Amino acid sequence: MTDRTAPPPFVLPAAPTGLLLETERLTLRPLAEGDFEAMTVYRGDPEVCHYLPFTPQTVDDIRQRMGRMVGSPSLEGENGGIPVAIVRREDGLLIGDLVLFHLDRANGNVEIGWVIRPDGSGVGYATEAVRALLDAAFRILGVRRVIARIDAENSSSARLAERVGMRLEARLIENEWYNGRWGDELDYAILAREWASADAV
Numbered sequence: 001m002t003d004r005t006a007p008p009p010f011v012l013p014a015a016p017t018g019l020l021l022e023t024e025r026l027t028l029r030p031l032a033e034g035d036f037e038a039m040t041v042y043r044g045d046p047e048v049c050h051y052l053p054f055t056p057q058t059v060d061d062i063r064q065r066m067g068r069m070v071g072s073p074s075l076e077g078e079n080g081g082i083p084v085a086i087v088r089r090e091d092g093l094l095i096g097d098l099v100l101f102h103l104d105r106a107n108g109n110v111e112i113g114w115v116i117r118p119d120g121s122g123v124g125y126a127t128e129a130v131r132a133l134l135d136a137a138f139r140i141l142g143v144r145r146v147i148a149r150i151d152a153e154n155s156s157s158a159r160l161a162e163r164v165g166m167r168l169e170a171r172l173i174e175n176e177w178y179n180g181r182w183g184d185e186l187d188y189a190i191l192a193r194e195w196a197s198a199d200a201v
């Protein structure tokens with residue numbers, strides 16, 4: 001007989017006022033409004049935005065899209081999110097940003113997204129940063145499952161998701177309008193118990 005009872009309620013622990021993480025080569029810190037100008041180097045690049053759900057951004061565009069999250073980083077609320085700056089430790093250069101957002105409190109799910117400068121790609125920075133934020137999502141924020149939604153043509157992001165241990169769960173055909181075309185979407189995910197098991201190996 002099928003158990004139709006609801007799962008135990010997911011309880012999100014109190015988040016720290018700002019995540020500050022360090023890896024071998026990077027510092028991940030809370031994104032600040034003072035970063036918006038530097039973010040236009042990559043978020044204003046048409047090639048970078050080709051696979052993203054927005055057109056090239058100005059400082060005002062970034063402020064409008066991320067200002068609320070930057071001012072009050074939290075997973076709570078419909079538009080909540082925790083944005084993180086990726087800073088190269090050797091020279092203090094902002095090379096990209098990450099965000100945790102779209103908390104599904106009932107099920108303990110959260111989405112992760114990333115954007116990296118083209119001249120910061122190809123040397124493992126993105127993998128290092130995403131791995132660090134996934135670890136924080138599970139170990140510090142206590143989420144149960146993290147998902148990533150990727151344009152199917154964005155093979156570099158798909159490979160990144162796989163490198164950090166996420167599994168491909170679905171391919172949605174012509175799911176969303178991307179920059180003048182209907183695009184397929186790849187949905188990747190990883191569970192907290194899978195992350196803990198992989199880390200223990």
